[in-house]
Amino acid sequence: xxxxxxxxxxxxxVSDSIGETADRMLHATLSQFPKLTSVTVKKFSFVKDxxxxxxxxxxxxxxxxxxxxxxxxxxxNEIGKxxxxxxxxxxxxxxxxxxxxxxxxxxxxxxxxxxxxxKLDSDYFKRIEAIEYSVKYDDGKNFNNLSEADALIxxxxxxxxxxxxxxxxxxxxxxxxxPLVPESPIPExxxxxxxxxxxxxxxxxxxxxxxxxxxxxxxxLTGQAEYNNLRRIKExxxxxxxxxxxxxxxxxxxxxxSIEESAFYIEKYLNKK
Amino acid sequence: xxxxxxxxxxxxxVSDSIGETADRMLHATLSQFPKLTSVTVKKFSFVKDxxxxxxxxxxxxxxxxxxxxxxxxxxxNEIGKxxxxxxxxxxxxxxxxxxxxxxxxxxxxxxxxxxxxxKLDSDYFKRIEAIEYSVKYDDGKNFNNLSEADALIxxxxxxxxxxxxxxxxxxxxxxxxxPLVPESPIPExxxxxxxxxxxxxxxxxxxxxxxxxxxxxxxxLTGQAEYNNLRRIKExxxxxxxxxxxxxxxxxxxxxxSIEESAFYIEKYLNKK
Numbered sequence: 173x174x175x176x177x178x179x180x181x182x183x184x185x186v187s188d189s190i191g192e193t194a195d196r197m198l199h200a201t202l203s204q205f206p207k208l209t210s211v212t213v214k215k216f217s218f219v220k221d222x223x224x225x226x227x228x229x230x231x232x233x234x235x236x237x238x239x240x241x242x243x244x245x246x247x248x249n250e251i252g253k254x255x256x257x258x259x260x261x262x263x264x265x266x267x268x269x270x271x272x273x274x275x276x277x278x279x280x281x282x283x284x285x286x287x288x289x290x291k292l293d294s295d296y297f298k299r300i301e302a303i304e305y306s307v308k309y310d311d312g313k314n315f316n317n318l319s320e321a322d323a324l325i326x327x328x329x330x331x332x333x334x335x336x337x338x339x340x341x342x343x344x345x346x347x348x349x350x351p352l353v354p355e356s357p358i359p360e361x362x363x364x365x366x367x368x369x370x371x372x373x374x375x376x377x378x379x380x381x382x383x384x385x386x387x388x389x390x391x392x393l394t395g396q397a398e399y400n401n402l403r404r405i406k407e408x409x410x411x412x413x414x415x416x417x418x419x420x421x422x423x424x425x426x427x428x429x430s431i432e433e434s435a436f437y438i439e440k441y442l443n444k445k
Numbered sequence: 446x447x448x449x450x451x452x453x454x455x456x457x458x459v460s461d462s463i464g465e466t467a468d469r470m471l472h473a474t475l476s477q478f479p480k481l482t483s484v485t486v487k488k489f490s491f492v493k494d495x496x497x498x499x500x501x502x503x504x505x506x507x508x509x510x511x512x513x514x515x516x517x518x519x520x521x522n523e524i525g526k527x528x529x530x531x532x533x534x535x536x537x538x539x540x541x542x543x544x545x546x547x548x549x550x551x552x553x554x555x556x557x558x559x560x561x562x563x564k565l566d567s568d569y570f571k572r573i574e575a576i577e578y579s580v581k582y583d584d585g586k587n588f589n590n591l592s593e594a595d596a597l598i599x600x601x602x603x604x605x606x607x608x609x610x611x612x613x614x615x616x617x618x619x620x621x622x623x624p625l626v627p628e629s630p631i632p633e634x635x636x637x638x639x640x641x642x643x644x645x646x647x648x649x650x651x652x653x654x655x656x657x658x659x660x661x662x663x664x665x666l667t668g669q670a671e672y673n674n675l676r677r678i679k680e681x682x683x684x685x686x687x688x689x690x691x692x693x694x695x696x697x698x699x700x701x702x703s704i705e706e707s708a709f710y711i712e713k714y715l716n717k718k
Contacts, residue, residue: 181551190709193473196466197515201543204517204555208547217709238546242470244477262546266539270474273511273535274481277454282477296703297659303608307583335576338611386570430569436463436490 181208182237185215186228186252188286194242194266220286222248229255238262244271244284299344306341309348310334312358318348318365323442325349326358326415327373328408329399330383332426332434336373339435345442354411363418371438372421374412377405379427454481455510458488459501459525461559467515467539493559495521502528511535517544517557572617579614582621583607585631591621591638596715598622599631599688600646601681602672603656605699605707609646612708618715627684636691644711645694647685650678652700 183198185191195215202211214237219225225248232239239261243249249268256263271282302322308314309321311334318324322345325333329351337347350358362368384400398404416423422441426434456471458464468488475484487510492498498521505512512534516522522541529536544555575595581587582594584607591597595618598606602624610620623631635641657673671677689696695714699707 181547189473190705192705192709193466193469197470197539198543200462200466200515201540201547204544204557205547205551205553206556207553208551236550238550240543242473262550264543264546266470267474270471270513270537271477273537274454274474274478277509277511277535278478278481280478280480283479284477299704300605300608301663303611307580307607307611310580332573334580335573338576338580339615342612342615390574431572432463432465436465 181211182235183211183213184228184232184237184239185213186219186225186239186241186243187215187217188220188243188245188248189218191215191217191242194240197266198240219243220245222251225251226255229261233259233261238264240264240266242266244282244286246271246282246284295344299342302344302346303338303341305346306337306348309346310337312350314348315350315359315361318362318368320346321348321368322346323348323369323371323438324362324365324419325371325373325438326352326412326419326421327426328352328380328405328412330380330387331373331375332431333373335431336426336434336438339431340438343435343439345439352408352412352415354408358415368419369442370416370419370421371441372412372416372419372423373426373434374409374416374423375425375427377402377409380405380409454484455508456484456486457501457505457510457512458486459492459498459512459514459516460488460490461493461516461518461521462491464488464490464515467513470539471513492516492521493518495524498524499528502534506532506534511537513537513539515539517555517559519544519555519557568617572615575617575619576611576614578619579610579621582619583610585623587621588623588632588634591635591641593619594621594641595619596621596642596644596711597635597638597692598644598646598711599625599685599692599694600699601625601653601678601685603653603660604646604648605704606646608704609699609707609711612704613711616708616712618712625681625685625688627681631688641692642715643689643692643694644714645685645689645692645696646699646707647682647689647696648698648700650675650682653678653682 185194185198187194198213202208216228229239229252241252244267249265252263252265255261275281325337325347327333333349337349340347381400381402388400424434424437458467458471460467471486489501502512502525514525517540522538525536525538528534548554598610598620600606606622610622613620654673654675661673697707697710
């Protein structure tokens with residue numbers, strides 16, 4: 173039995189870096205408790221001082237908080253574990269187990285230094301370049317140098333082209349995206365591109381209609397009755413299918429997928445062979 | 446002692462969802478082993494079938510792979526743990542410990558269902574809207590409706606405005622960014638905005654010069670001698686400082702920071718009070 177009522181969950185994330193990975197891990201776990209409506213997560217970042225760490229532990233004990241850590245300093249992890257056992261604190265260490273396993277498998281010692289994030293290496297520059305490229309090539313703004321793109325994403329309005337492009341760009345892929353509109357066909361030069369990997373995004377007409385109706389409301393658009401008209405959307409989608417075929421596109425239905433999930437399938441396709 | 450040579454590390458990620466969180470956790474841990482040059486990470490996503498899971502475990506045992514899991518099904522986690530103990534497999538379960546702790550604290554039971562990612566909720570729409578806004582307001586392309594922005598990011602060329610904007614947009618923040626160029630001052634209307642939160646990005650002149658020189662090389666630019674000229678950069682930076690002061694900007698030096706780290710400070714500032 174817990175001391176608190178069910179909706180009084182307090183969680184402290186303690187990290188010697190930002191604590192973002194622990195945060196994600198925690199949220200993946202919390203999604204297993206959909207009825208848990210009130211959770212307070214407090215993140216203590218860049219904790220590198222022993223006294224500060226001990227203060228957080230004591231505070232957690234006072235407040236009956238769960239402590240989740242990603243700390244690379246083994247002394248800190250020892251201190252945390254010992255304190256948790258002593259006072260009965262709920263304590264999860266996401267780092268030590270895996271570090272020990274790797275040390276065992278490799279006979280290497282972990283360097284126990286935080287701040288591995290501060291790297292300005294070629295990956296960093298590649299990623300910045302990919303983001304800038306993808307912003308520049310968003311929404312059909314550019315058709316030149318498509319051969320530089322890791323992929324071209326196409327689809328009718330509201331199939332998540334821009335969010336997917338930006339998500340993939342953040343991971344280092346140069347993505348161009350072009351909206352498919354029957355009245356403004358995409359330039360012939362795009363069809364001439366050799367080795368261009370093309371992703372076609374699609375969804376059911378009803379789904380697209382619903383999303384467009386939402387959008388019309390939000391933007392307060394008027395005089396755009398065609399935009400969320402089902403017959404019109406069906407026309408657009410059959411035009412899209414033609415273009416998918418001509419460009420030999422890999423088609424993804426984004427209707428029930430999160431951005432992460434659609435991106436997962438695209439990445440998988442891009443990394444094939 | 447391990448059976449393998451030090452550079453032969455094989456890691457299997459097993460998830461009933463994408464496995465991205467485990468992937469990040471793993472890379473944070475691997476960054477503790479900078480001398481480990483050859484690691485092979487194989488990700489098994491959407492593992493929901495018991496036989497498939499047992500096959501992966503056996504394969505891991507055959508290949509002496511470390512197994513890292515994020516599985517919400519407690520039966521699978523039992524199977525994995527038992528098998529690992531039986532055959533001596535290195536096995537890390539990132540999910541069970543925290544689920545048990547939360548169950549204990551809340552007297553609730555986890556729902557043990559994967560695929561929590563497929564949500565199309567208001568957060569999803571908010572995020573898409575934020576990304577579209579931020580792309581539209583990138584690089585000074587728009588000055589209208591700046592009041593809708595969660596933040597305006599300003600800085601001279603090569604201070605990471607666009608990557609930071611897109612990263613924050615992915616997290617649901619509407620970000621506008623405007624480059625600071627002495628010759629094309631930002632419009633007076635921007636100074637009139639009430640309640641606009643402004644972030645100024647800066648770095649040392651030498652750092653900016655190095656990055657610009659890199660860029661000139663990559664883009665094959667010619668006739669832009671001023672762009673990476675140190676005296677010119679210093680002028681731009683002192684102009685930037687003036688604008689920061691006028692707009693009461695929170696200034697961040699991005700020189701030694703990853704995108705994640707700069708974003709962390711911006712988020713912290715945006716969520717204050």
